[in-house]
Each structure stands twice: as structure tokens, then as C-alpha cells.
Amino acid sequence: MTTEDIEPLRLTRSRQANERLHALVPGGAHTYAKGDDQYPENLAPVISHGRGAHVWDVDGNRYVEYGSGLRSVSLGHAHPRVIEAVRRELDRGSNFVRPSIVEVEAAERFLATVPTAEMVKFTKNGSDATTAAVRLARAVTGRPRVAVCGDQPFFSVDDWFIGTTPMSAGIPTATTELTVTFPYGDLAAAEEVLTRHQGEIACLILEPTGHTEPSPSSPLPANGGAPTPGYLAGLRRLADRHGCVLVFDEMITGFRWSEAGAQGLYGVVPDLSTFGKALGNGFAVSALAGRRDLMERGGLRHSHDRVFLLSTTHGAETHSLAAAMAVQSTYAEEGITDRLHALGERLAAGVRDVAAGAGVGDHVVVRGRASNLVFATLDENRQPSQQYRTLFLRQLLAGGVLAPSFVVSSALDDADIDRTVDVVAQACAVYRKALDAADPTPWLAGRPVKPAFRRLA
Structure with a gap:
């Protein structure tokens, strides 16, 4: 499978908005962790609005969202x-x-x-x-x-x-x-x-x-x-x-x-x-x-x-x-704290199960407290990899999941979690192919994502 096999995500307006942002705002965002360098090339949606656990970009694409507002929106948007x-x-x-x-x-x-x-x-x-x-x-x-x-x-x-x-x-x-x-x-x-x-x-x-x-x-x-x-x-x-x-x-x-x-x-x-x-x-x-x-x-x-x-x-x-x-x-x-933990536990169990089923359980690794889940993307040597993170994020975005982390909000429901796990399963199948090839490059379609804190732009 290569990048051409992925149903293309239409982000024409988002790309135009990103160009406008970079022309006017240093870094193209008001928070470095929200920069388009944190996302695969040409796959950085610009948000139009949100409701509950979902957001829509300016192109009309809908996503299940995790880590909302850099963890600030724990009850869901417009609660x-x-x-x-x-x-x-x-x-x-x-x-x-x-x-x-x-x-x-x-x-x-x-x-x-x-x-x-x-x-x-x-x-x-x-x-x-x-x-x-x-x-x-x-x-x-x-x-x-x-x-x-x-x-x-x-x-x-x-x-x-x-x-x-x-x-x-x-x-x-x-x-x-x-x-x-x-x-x-x-x-x-x-x-x-x-x-x-x-x-x-x-x-x-x-x-x-x-x-x-x-x-x-x-x-x-x-x-x-x-x-x-x-x-x-x-x-x-x-x-x-x-x-x-x-x-x-x-x-x-x-x-x-x-x-x-x-x-x-x-x-x-x-x-x-x-x-x-x-x-x-x-x-x-x-x-x-x-x-x-x-x-x-x-x-x-x-x-x-x-x-x-x-x-x-x-x-x-x-x-x-x-x-x-x-x-x-x-x-x-x-009882929001308990709900966050229950949702996170369901998500973590699902992701771990499909990752193991695809043979990448040692490479797509979910960690953290259930209410604050993060994931690591490891290469064939089980070392952290920005290239494999890029591959993983591309697949999630193509499936309608916006997830720089797996940090849940209480607005998620079981159907959202199940949908996310299904998308992760598809991503893990591609991840396995990249590991077998010992080279994720064909699945990146551009430069890898970058750490937010780095010396050079």
C-alpha cells in the first residue's frame, strides 16, 4: 500500500487558510503545538467549529477530536x-x-x-x-x-x-x-x-x-x-x-x-x-x-x-x-473524572488489541493515565520515530480522526471510541507494511512531522 491508495482528504480551503496564517502570524498558529509542522505535509486542517467531541474544518470534513484545545476542553466543545x-x-x-x-x-x-x-x-x-x-x-x-x-x-x-x-x-x-x-x-x-x-x-x-x-x-x-x-x-x-x-x-x-x-x-x-x-x-x-x-x-x-x-x-x-x-x-x-477514565480505558484497550492483531503492538504504544492517554510510534528497532508518527497521523486523518494524542473528553461516546479503534486498525495494517519494508517513506507523501521545540525552523 502507498499513499496513493488512501482516499484523498480534501483540504483545499485549509491549505489556503494555512498560507494566509503564515503570511500574517509567525509560525502560522498562536501556539507552537498547533503548528502545521506538527501534522503531515498538506494535512493540517484549519478548524471551522466544534460541537461536543467533534470538529469540522473549513473544507467541511468532520473529525472525532482528541486532545481538544491542548487538553483544555475536557467536557467537549460548546458544553x-x-x-x-x-x-x-x-x-x-x-x-x-x-x-x-x-x-x-x-x-x-x-x-x-x-x-x-x-x-x-x-x-x-x-x-x-x-x-x-x-x-x-x-x-x-x-x-x-x-x-x-x-x-x-x-x-x-x-x-x-x-x-x-x-x-x-x-x-x-x-x-x-x-x-x-x-x-x-x-x-x-x-x-x-x-x-x-x-x-x-x-x-x-x-x-x-x-x-x-x-x-x-x-x-x-x-x-x-x-x-x-x-x-x-x-x-x-x-x-x-x-x-x-x-x-x-x-x-x-x-x-x-x-x-x-x-x-x-x-x-x-x-x-x-x-x-x-x-x-x-x-x-x-x-x-x-x-x-x-x-x-x-x-x-x-x-x-x-x-x-x-x-x-x-x-x-x-x-x-x-x-x-x-x-x-x-x-x-x-x-462524575466527569470517572467518565474520562472509563472512556480512556475503553480506548486504550481497543487500540492495544488492534495493534497487537496487526503485529505492531510493540510499535504503536499507548501509555498514560486513562484520562490522559498519549501514544508513541516506534520504528523497526523500537525507537521513537517522527516518520512513523507521520504515517500514523496520515492514516488517522484520512479516517476522520484528529488525534495528536489520545486524550479524551467526556463528550465522546462509545460509538466515537469504536470508530476510532476501527480507524486505528486500518492505520496499524499500513504500519505493519511499512515495518516489513523497513522504510516508511513511501507512506509519508512529504516531510515528517517535527518536534515543537527545536533550535532551527
Whole structure:
């Protein structure tokens, strides 16, 4: 089978829209992970609209969608409870010269949902929240260095983190040198970093579980990245012993692991934590939460130097906060976290079964927590391969499945899952032929997809 055997996906308007985007928007998208370089050549649909678990592109093609909004749309597109709450606030005005009563209600609701935190401040995106956590930790400790988990792919667009990635152009070396890394799951390594930089590290920042994102450079662990028993508690003890702040980035784990995030599931309380993505079901809202004595440093009721914690024009827009409250109510009242897990388990079982049946069970590998599934595409030597990822994505798109990951939303139903598994089965049959040929090139029809973070365009 070659690319000519695939029913051609008609994307004439999408291709035209992509050209317009590249002429006006650097990279052709406002998020690098949404760039057309992440998709097979000439197969990057531009979306017209979405409803539930489905999206339509500007050419009229319909897809079952996974990883919606980079994991932010966990209830499905245009969820009625969320949209109703947003519309109600839009009719009342969305931004004022003084705080809205909605800010009080949203804070109370969030802290009831995440009882391990004592105060919260809202903003629009995750990078602002994590950078605020880092700034606060530096202020309260008087220390310059930040220790980030080096096995996890993304924390912020700001210099303290991006300087550690291959896309470090424009960031002074002096800034990058203040960030050090430690591996996930290795307490001894974390202690070595703290000891090597004794009295200099302001905070440890990490996602509380490992491997929540697919990695083109390494296979995913069989346990889906769940922390080994005692690891998070051990980090808590290390942070206390060395006098630094423990920060959990719960952007992905928040709600998908439990309504209170991974900290609620595993019972380890960080000093600060950040939430976003699922919090707004696609509306722009993120949160920094944590201990009162730390958070208050960004307020007015203390005698210390003031910390410029978070101060954003649009950070407390009423409609986004209303969306967050509706999301939290929906999760609590409709058992959304359990539903995400059930859907993910059904999908994972189906994909593994058809991959094994096609003889590629060791090459198309599904990993992760059921609510946050990712896949690895391995070559004939069982090494991660962007070429085989390209082949796999081409086949999925041709079958009407838009899936940079297999991260589910609660809007999926059993028929969507079954359809996806059928498309994956067809993709695996082609995958097997490419493996037998030891060369996927005839099935690519263009350049392979590329890692989002790389030094050269």
C-alpha cells in the first residue's frame, strides 16, 4: 500500500487558510503545538467549529477530536452548562474598574474544590501562573535559582524555563544559568541538586506525575508516569529540609486526575500549585493557589517587601470565572473524572488489541493515565520515530480522526471510541507494511512531522 491508495482528504480551503496564517502570524498558529509542522505535509486542517467531541474544518470534513484545545476542553466543545454560565455574565458586563462579586464566588468555589490551598489568584494562562509561583518563591526565600523537573516538556513561555529548551534564542545565558534540572522519580538526584546548590534554590517545580505529554525522543513508561510510592512525600521532606518552596504544576493533572488535582489524589500538599486547561473548558482562566503566608506576600496585609504576584487587565473577566465555576459544578455533579477514565480505558484497550492483531503492538504504544492517554510510534528497532508518527497521523486523518494524542473528553461516546479503534486498525495494517519494508517513506507523501521545540525552523 502507498499513499496513493488512501482516499484523498480534501483540504483545499485549509491549505489556503494555512498560507494566509503564515503570511500574517509567525509560525502560522498562536501556539507552537498547533503548528502545521506538527501534522503531515498538506494535512493540517484549519478548524471551522466544534460541537461536543467533534470538529469540522473549513473544507467541511468532520473529525472525532482528541486532545481538544491542548487538553483544555475536557467536557467537549460548546458544553451547554458552561455556555449558559458565560452568556449570563456577558449580558452583565465582563470587566470593571473594581473587583466583581464573581471574583469572590469563583475564589470560594475553587478553594472548596482544592482544599489543600488557602488562597488563590486567577489569571489567563498557565505561563503567568507558573512564573508568578517562581517569582514568589524567590521573594520569600531570597534565593535566585529554580530547580525544574527536566523530564517534563513545558512549564512556561518565560525566560526562566524557555532558556532551558532548544528554542533559547534571545534569552541571556545569565538567566538560563539560574535554572537547574532534576529527573522525575529520583529522590537522590533531587537531593544532590539541592545539596550542590545549597542555600541557592528557591523552589522545586514539577508536574506531580511524570510523562503527561508525548515525547518524540523516548518511549513512555508502562505505569503512565504515576509517582512511585513515597516520591512526592520525599520531595515534600526535601523541600522542608532545604528551606525551598515545593510547587506542583497541575495544568494537566488538575481535574483529569481528580477535581483537586494529583495532590488531591496522592495526598501530598505543595506550598504552591498552578491550575489551568480543564479549569475553563476552553475559556481563558488559570490559577495560582497555595499557602496563605506565601500568597499574602502578593497582597496588602503584611509587613514584607511587596511581591508583584499577578496583575492582569483581563485576569478576572467575569465570563471566564463563570466558566470555571460551571466546569467545577459539572465535574462534581456528573462524575466527569470517572467518565474520562472509563472512556480512556475503553480506548486504550481497543487500540492495544488492534495493534497487537496487526503485529505492531510493540510499535504503536499507548501509555498514560486513562484520562490522559498519549501514544508513541516506534520504528523497526523500537525507537521513537517522527516518520512513523507521520504515517500514523496520515492514516488517522484520512479516517476522520484528529488525534495528536489520545486524550479524551467526556463528550465522546462509545460509538466515537469504536470508530476510532476501527480507524486505528486500518492505520496499524499500513504500519505493519511499512515495518516489513523497513522504510516508511513511501507512506509519508512529504516531510515528517517535527518536534515543537527545536533550535532551527
